[in-house]
Amino acid sequence: MSQSYDRGTIEDFGRWRDFSAGMWAWVFHKFTGWVLIGYLFTHIAVLSTATAADPTVYTNTISGLEDLLIVRLLEVGLLAVAVFHILNGIRLLFVDLGMGLTAQDKTFYLSLVLTGAIVVASVPTFVGGKL
Numbered sequence: 001m002s003q004s005y006d007r008g009t010i011e012d013f014g015r016w017r018d019f020s021a022g023m024w025a026w027v028f029h030k031f032t033g034w035v036l037i038g039y040l041f042t043h044i045a046v047l048s049t050a051t052a053a054d055p056t057v058y059t060n061t062i063s064g065l066e067d068l069l070i071v072r073l074l075e076v077g078l079l080a081v082a083v084f085h086i087l088n089g090i091r092l093l094f095v096d097l098g099m100g101l102t103a104q105d106k107t108f109y110l111s112l113v114l115t116g117a118i119v120v121a122s123v124p125t126f127v128g129g130k131l
């Protein structure tokens, strides 16, 4: 079954209020995919400090970053983004193979719940003991 929308002459940005689960899955997957690409640049910038002649530069960079609460909180966010993208991505690959087509909303919610559980379980590792 296909659907079409009458978008009018100007895009109505209020349409997100009517989004179905599948539309949110699409939005979250795009968002998380592009956040991961953005993170790659930061990641390479930080890791490149390992090429400095003085080996303490890398150690000091990493420990300086890890001392900042905001960095450790951002790491929890990065884990959330990565875990959702991976779980939802695996779900999409099954959908591409024609598997689970009638349970797409349920499997999307399952991706969200599993992501939430894994992220909550990670908090002591990332933030714990240093607050």
Ligand code: HEM
Binding pocket: 029, 030, 032, 033, 034, 036, 037, 040, 085, 086, 087, 088, 089, 090, 092, 093
């Ligand atoms: C196990 C790991 C991963 C899985 C299973 C996965 C799966 C997928 C799938 C199935 C799609 C296509 C979704 C569609 O049909 O529209 C996709 C899109 C995408 N993925 Fe991943 N992915 C993974 C890791 C990553 C990583 C590490 C990055 C970034 C470094 C990434 C960035 C993206 C981007 C940018 C898109 C396109 C988003 C868009 O504009 O639609 N993915 N991923």
